Structures are given as structure tokens and as C-alpha cells.
């Protein structure tokens with residue numbers, strides 16, 4: 001993963017407002033092109049242009065208020081009084097404004113994702129509370145609006161930052177700096193050029209946490225007040241053993257469908273250690289996560305797997321082991337055989353095999369929620385897997401064996417497995433399905449699928465997270481089980497062959 005690519009992807013929209021204003025205006029008007037008579041065609045609002053501000057309820061353009069704006073707050077208020085819907089951008093810079101009360105008093109909808117709002121260098125601006133009631137569209141489930149409030153030396157943003165307004169509190173990339181009081185501090189790209197000491201008062205970080213090439217572990221204590229990180233989390237090329245320096249971190253908030261949680265090339269990292277973390281939010285998608293090239297002993301606990309899964313993480317790369325479980329782990333069993341298995345296991349570690357003659361033992365699995373290992377169901381006469389109704393997570397970290405094998409179950413006509421919410425694997429995410437009842441996938445009209453689908457949005461995340469590569473004759477091409485999937489068996493066969501030859 002190229003670091004700059006990662007940064008650029010996560011903050012690409014910041015470039016929107018840096019190019020020439022006329023170009024930007026043209027771009028905006030091309031996007032919202034349905035009502036040209038409701039376009040504001042000027043890149044500045046002043047006594048010369050205000051008469052061209054459309055009297056429509058729904059206007060598109062860029063409202064620029066700057067040092068050429070020779071209009072009072074009252075005059076601006078009048079110009080905007082009809083406005084209930086505005087698409088494009090708002091730029092307020094070098095003005096003499098003291099507040100933003102000139103916007104229409106009733107909530108107006110600001111379609112801001114193609115430009116955003118920039119408020120900077122306004123020497124007299126003291127109050128921006130209007131931002132609390134502004135309705136940013138899109139605000140949920142879509143791209144974030146760029147919002148930047150900089151260098152307004154008299155502006156105290158604490159009301160805005162502390163408001164429960166969803167519009168402000170859901171933003172992850174908002175920039176506030178150089179004001180009398182800012183909203184949290186700025187991480188992201190800027191973090192790379194600053195010293196960690198600058199963050200010692202920081203409890204909310206916008207723009208994401210970026211620690212690249214940091215090897216001075218002493219300085220990390222400056223991050224110990226951080227309880228809220230908004231924007232992607234990215235730690236690379238460090239010598240950290242774990243993340244315990246984020247000792248108060250409670251919330252992470254992302255807004256992205258691509259990589260947001262990245263731990264890469266941290267060769268001393270053996271543990272995660274984020275015990276206070278209680279929420280990871282991403283209104284757009286699973287929080288895509290990479291744990292890659294860490295210490296060879298890097299491990300996650302059973303509890304960490306459960307919590308990260310509940311917080312809707314999706315692993316794109318998972319170079320991890322399972323930490324040695326503690327003795328008091330709730331109803332933990334190690335798999336030896338179905339005959340030996342206890343009745344009430346909730347978590348099983350090991351390669352679970354339900355084989356010939358185990359049919360009657362299958363009901364022992366009725367309470368199992370998590371399997372750390374693989375699942376093989378082979379040569380049984382089971383008709384269905386209804387005993388797996390509770391099974392919700394499978395984690396397979398040991399080798400590239402298929403995570404699920406369903407082989408030679410001649411009576412199996414309903415192979416639906418549990419209510420699985422995640423399958424996490426370190427290597428391949430393969431299932432082999434072969435030699436079962438010829439109508440095994442009649443229930444899905446022939447589609448090779450063990451979990452079934454349902455139409456809800458949450459289920460889309462689930463469907464993605466438990467998706468398997470299905471192989472085997474019941475799904476397509478026959479797999480030669482001996483040669484491709486069991487190297488030990490191959491060694492054994494070659495040994496027999498060798499002995500045979502010698503004899």
C-alpha cells in the first residue's frame with residue numbers, strides 16, 4: 001500500500017477549492033445544470049452583482065463574500081431571503097462580517113459535496129453558530145462536504161463543536177485552525193510535519209491519525225488525551241509494540257469505502273491494546289482494515305476479534321495469530337473430536353471435523369457462536385446444519401487450508417450455516433463443496449452459497465464479510481483434494497511410494 005496514495009484517497013476533495021474560482025463555478029453550474037435561470041453566475045457578491053442573485057428558492061453557484069463585498073449584513077440577508085435550497089459552495093474570506101446571521105433564518109439545505117464551505121481570514125468574525133443549524137446535504141451515507149474554518153482570530157467555535165448537530169459531529173475531515181477556539185486538532189497530512197508535542201491538549205482529532213516512520217516512543221505520551229479520532233487511522237514503519245499510548249481512545253469515526261484502519265510494517269508490534277475503544281463508525285461501509293507485516297507474534301484476543309467484528313471492521317489483510325486465551329474464557333473448548341466435545345461450548349478452537357458416524361453428536365454444537373479454526377463436514381448423513389443456528393463468526397489464521405469443507409454428505413439438501421456475520425481469514429477464504437447430495441443447492445436455485453442472502457443494507461455488509469471463494473464439483477470444477485489441499489498427506493503418499501519402491 002502506497003502511503004501517498006492512501007492519503008490522497010482519503011483527502012482528495014480538499015483540492016476542490018484550490019483551483020481558479022471561475023473554473024470551479026463552471027464545474028458547479030455544469031453539475032447542477034437543470035435550471036440556468038436559477039444559477040448565480042458571478043464569483044463575488046457585491047453591490048454590482050447582488051441584483052443578479054436569482055430569486056428562486058433553489059439556487060446553484062458559489063457565494064463568495066470577501067473584501068469586495070460592499071454590502072451590509074442586512075443587505076445580504078435580503079438577497080438570500082428566498083433561499084431554501086443552495087447547491088455549490090460558500091466562500092467567506094477577508095470580510096468584515098461579525099457573524100453569519102445573514103443566511104435565511106429557517107434551515108436551508110446546502111448541497112455542498114461538490115465544493116463545500118470555506119470561512120477564512122475574517123478579522124471581525126466572532127460567531128459562527130449558524131453552522132449548527134445549516135443542513136448539509138448529503139450528511140449521511142454519502143461523501144462528506146469539505147468544511148474549513150481557518151484564521152479567524154476572534155472566532156470561538158466551541159458552541160459549534162460541542163453542538164449535537166449531526167451535520168458537524170459527523171464530519172471527519174473538517175478543518176478548523178488559527179481561530180480563537182478551534183474544534184479539536186488537525187491530524188491527517190498536517191500531522192506528518194508537526195511534532196507530537198503539539199497534540200498534548202488534543203482530545204478530538206480531525207483528518208485522521210497518521211504516524212509514519214515514528215520511532216520516538218517517548219513522545220507518544222502526547223497522544224494520551226485523545227479520545228476521538230475522525231478520519232483514517234494509519235500507523236506505518238514504527239517500532240511500537242502496541243497502541244497502549246492511545247490510553248483514552250474511545251471512538252473512531254470514518255467516512256469511506258476504502259482503507260481506513262491501517263497498521264503496516266510495524267515490526268515490533270505484538271499486540272493491539274486498545275482496551276478503551278468502544279465504537280468504530282463508518283456510515284458508508286465496513287471499516288476496511290489492514291494488519292500487515294507486524295511482529296511475527298502479533299496476535300488478537302478472542303475478545304478483540306469479537307469487538308472488532310461487532311464494530312463492523314472488514315479485514316483486507318490480517319497478518320495475525322490468535323493470542324493464547326485466558327483460562328476463564330467463557331465456555332471455551334479445544335476441539336479434539338466430536339465424540340469428546342462438551343455439550344455447551346460457545347467458542348471452539350481447532351479444526352472442527354464432523355465426520356462419518358458423528359451425526360448424533362452434531363447437536364452438541366447448538367450453542368457454538370465462534371470457531372477459531374476450520375470447519376469440515378464430511379461423509380455424514382446430515383440433511384441440514386440446523387444445529388449451527390448460533391454460529392456467527394469463523395476466524396481462520398493458521399494456514400491456507402479452506403476454511404470450510406463440505407464433502408460427501410449424500411443426504412444434505414439444506415446446507416445453510418447459522419447466522420454468520422463474519423469470516424476472517426489470514427490466507428485464502430476458500431470453501432470446498434464436493435460429492436454431496438446432487439440437489440444440495442436446490443434451496444438457492446443452484447447458486448453455490450452456504451449462508452443465504454437478505455435484502456437489508458446491514459446484510460449487504462454481512463454478505464460481503466462472509467463471502468467465500470467456492471470451489472469443488474458442487475460449485476464448478478472438481479478439486480483434487482489430496483494434491484491441492486493437504487501437503488502432509490502428499491508427504492505421506494510419497495513416503496509410501498518410496499517405501500514401495502525400496503521394497
Ligand SMILES: *[C@@H]1O[C@H](CO)[C@@H](O)[C@H](O)[C@H]1NC(C)=O
Pocket residue numbers: 036037038039040041052053054
Ligand atoms: C446565468 O447564465 C446562463 C447561461 O449564460 C443564463 O442562461 C442564465 O439566465 C444566467 N442566470 C441568471 C440568473 O442570470
Ligand SMILES: *[C@@H]1O[C@H](CO)[C@@H](O)[C@H](O)[C@H]1NC(C)=O
Pocket residue numbers: 067068094
Ligand atoms: C482584498 O484582499 C486581497 C487579499 O488579501 C487583496 O489582494 C486585495 O487587494 C483586497 N482588495 C481590496 C479591494 O481591498
Ligand SMILES: *[C@@H]1O[C@H](CO)[C@@H](O)[C@H](O)[C@H]1NC(C)=O
Pocket residue numbers: 066067068069070071096
Ligand atoms: C471593512 O472595514 C474597514 C475598516 O474597518 C474598512 O476600511 C473597509 O472598507 C471595510 N470593508 C468593507 C467591505 O466593508
Ligand SMILES: *[C@@H]1O[C@H](CO)[C@@H](O)[C@H](O)[C@H]1NC(C)=O
Pocket residue numbers: 032058085086087111
Ligand atoms: C434542491 O437542490 C437539489 C440539487 O440541485 C435537488 O436535487 C433538489 O431536488 C432540490 N430541492 C428542492 C426542494 O428544490
Ligand SMILES: *[C@@H]1O[C@H](CO)[C@@H](O)[C@H](O)[C@H]1NC(C)=O
Pocket residue numbers: 003192212213237
Ligand atoms: C518513511 O521512510 C521511508 C524510508 O526511509 C521513506 O521512503 C518515506 O518517504 C518516509 N515516509 C514519510 C511519510 O516520512
Ligand SMILES: *[C@@H]1O[C@H](CO)[C@@H](O)[C@H](O)[C@H]1NC(C)=O
Pocket residue numbers: 217241242243244270271273
Ligand atoms: C505495550 O507497549 C509498552 C511499551 O510501549 C510496553 O511497556 C507494554 O508492556 C506493552 N504491552 C503489551 C501487552 O505488550
Ligand SMILES: *[C@@H]1O[C@H](CO)[C@@H](O)[C@H](O)[C@H]1NC(C)=O
Pocket residue numbers: 239241267268
Ligand atoms: C524492535 O525489534 C528489534 C528487532 O526485533 C529490536 O532490536 C529492537 O530493540 C526492538 N525495539 C523496541 C523498541 O522494542
Ligand SMILES: *[C@@H]1O[C@H](CO)[C@@H](O)[C@H](O)[C@H]1NC(C)=O
Pocket residue numbers: 382383384385386414
Ligand atoms: C433438519 O434435519 C432434521 C433431521 O435431520 C429435521 O428434523 C429438521 O426438520 C431439519 N430442519 C430443517 C430446517 O430442514
Ligand SMILES: *[C@@H]1O[C@H](CO)[C@@H](O)[C@H](O)[C@H]1NC(C)=O
Pocket residue numbers: 381382410411
Ligand atoms: C440417507 O440417504 C440414504 C439413501 O439416499 C438413506 O438410505 C438413508 O437412510 C439416509 N439417511 C438418513 C439419516 O436419512
Ligand SMILES: *[C@@H]1O[C@H](CO)[C@@H](O)[C@H](O)[C@H]1NC(C)=O
Pocket residue numbers: 400401402428430484485
Ligand atoms: C489461494 O488462493 C490463490 C488465489 O485465489 C490460489 O492461487 C491458491 O492456489 C490458493 N491456495 C490454496 C492453498 O488454496
Ligand SMILES: *[C@@H]1O[C@H](CO)[C@@H](O)[C@H](O)[C@H]1NC(C)=O
Pocket residue numbers: 413439442443
Ligand atoms: C428443487 O426446488 C424446486 C423449486 O425451486 C422444487 O420444485 C423441487 O422439488 C426441488 N427438488 C428437490 C429435490 O428438493
Ligand SMILES: *[C@@H]1O[C@H](CO)[C@@H](O)[C@H](O)[C@H]1NC(C)=O
Pocket residue numbers: 443444445
Ligand atoms: C428460486 O426460483 C424460484 C422460481 O424462479 C423463485 O420463486 C424463488 O424465489 C427462487 N429462490 C431463491 C432462493 O432464489
